[in-house]
Amino acid sequence: MVDIRDIARLAGVSTATVSKVLNNYTEVSDATKARILKIVEEVGYIPNSSARALSTKRTWLIGIVYSEHLHIGLEHNYFSGVLEAFKSEVESLGYDVVFISGKDIGYLKRCQVRNVDGVFVVTADMMDTGLTELFDSKIKCVTTDVPYKSIPLVYSDNRQGSILAIDHLIQLGHRRIAHIAGPLTTIAGQERLDGYRQGLVNAGIEFDASLVIEAAEYDSNSGYECMKKLLKLPQRPTAVYVMCDLTALGVIHAINECGLKVGEDISVVGFDDIELASHIHPALTTVKQDRKAIGKALAQILNKSINHEKVDVRTLIDTELVVRESTTPLK
Amino acid sequence: MVDIRDIARLAGVSTATVSKVLNNYTEVSDATKARILKIVEEVGYIPNSSARALSTKRTWLIGIVYSEHLHIGLEHNYFSGVLEAFKSEVESLGYDVVFISGKDIGYLKRCQVRNVDGVFVVTADMMDTGLTELFDSKIKCVTTDVPYKSIPLVYSDNRQGSILAIDHLIQLGHRRIAHIAGPLTTIAGQERLDGYRQGLVNAGIEFDASLVIEAAEYDSNSGYECMKKLLKLPQRPTAVYVMCDLTALGVIHAINECGLKVGEDISVVGFDDIELASHIHPALTTVKQDRKAIGKALAQILNKSINHEKVDVRTLIDTELVVRESTTPLK
């Protein structure tokens, strides 16, 4: 492998000079700069990042952390979408992305071993002390969905999203709109419920507590269970606003099972816009989280933070309603 | 940050000795070893991985590469599953995992910049010269799904999977079994078609070319289109074996659209077992690819390869049939 000394020798200069042109210092003449660059190109010289990191104390590495026992992370479509956008943005800022596991020595120590410049905590469970230890350290972090002290946070404007959904249903003529809420221990669960209430208030509809059910989890089964209950109500809702797409699938299952048709008999709106929302039949109307924007914002904020610039502690990203087939005008 | 010299000073030994106990050399006495370890523990010393990499030429980093323009990668449930399993296995072997993008300078150079010990090419498009350049280099690679020269390859036993599917349908009494094949330019497409024919042969059913359609892509639309054609056949198939779950969704859509019921009127079998297969209604019977096993095998093979051990060039992983609601006995 050719190193910086080879380049220096070939160009008849010192390694200092080579290093300077490689790092865009101005104090080297255009002539030698061009000469060095040419040689670098010809021999295909690639600076050794370990050596560079050793002497600059910057690795240009961003760590990705997620609470492993939550069993989401990579496999969840929402997070992989955010992660993909994040990755793409930090890459264009010059970083690479490395996974940090918490195995054995914990997240913090692993981050220190790798000397990451910053970390993105994708799925945070604040009960995980390994994580809070990381948040409380000197290492620059950003996260999404769940707040912790003054760690910069980027997430969807859940209230606004809920209002979009409710407005849409009201436009279609619905008045009895049920809501399956996320666990109210989660911020998202609370805010989406808030937005639901606000949406009703805006339309002058009175809030009916019997139309709201708190789900146990953000999963499909919970949706199935909750919908079963709603269907037993003396007066059935004509529309259901569900706090996430996966849960909406369970809801749809329950509706089908009792012989009703999604869309025709009961309109359903989800939240997230995961991949399958558009693939099922009827396709799901849903509040789309702008994963690209979230990932990109996270990347930019983390970069600023690494460079000691001031950053916003909270960033809200707008959601967007995607109307498909699961919502129809009230007959 | 405390470094190895601090430890040496505190223990009253040289850095050489500290390094030796940290790397499990035998030539240091039990007493000093214990003393050093104790101090390391107390002050929370963490070796600097850049320095270590610089002097050992091993980074303990594995690169993850995927053809970006294919627009799969992270967001595709199958690959994220394999990747998750791979990551987990290499982590327990002591590596960390870093994403390598091809931006600007190409995959190979980026791998060299980071000095990765090896790379896992998750989604390979062999038309991508950036990728073949990487494969043809000295860097140890493994990949899945698509073969290239003697790069170690791990993938599902597609023929065996097809046979499972066909056997199942035959057990249920079906005889007119259609197949929507993947693009025959892909190995998976070919092998699954092969297995389909073999399954029929095993059951003594004659192959009927009119029941086989080659899809344009591994996506939902292709399934929709192909199924439309199959439904126009003078004698409709009673069952369809589809080369992937996503495509099966399109198939289901087409079946519903013409007033038939999946399961009752036409049985459908997919391939992959992506997340939504179990979430749709009726839930999809499918051939499950063992993502965990594939990821794990890839990790072990890559590790061996890095350590200059002999490895198998091709490794087949068994598939498994997951019977759900989309297949029922022929009436």
Add this chain to the structure above:
DNA sequence: TCCTCCTTCGAAATCGTTTTCGTCAATATT
């Protein structure tokens, strides 16, 4: 007693960069 052989350890070179500071010549200033 002398010699050999282990065991245990350390001095110092090395890995490939960056960065500070000094040198030296050429140019600008008075």
Add this chain to the structure above:
DNA sequence: AATATTGACGAAAACGATTTCGAAGGAGGA
């Protein structure tokens, strides 16, 4: 003409580990 300034470059010291090879000292053998 003497001095001050500027521009272009290099010597050498980091950065924090690993590893080779030699040395010291004690144990064992003849």
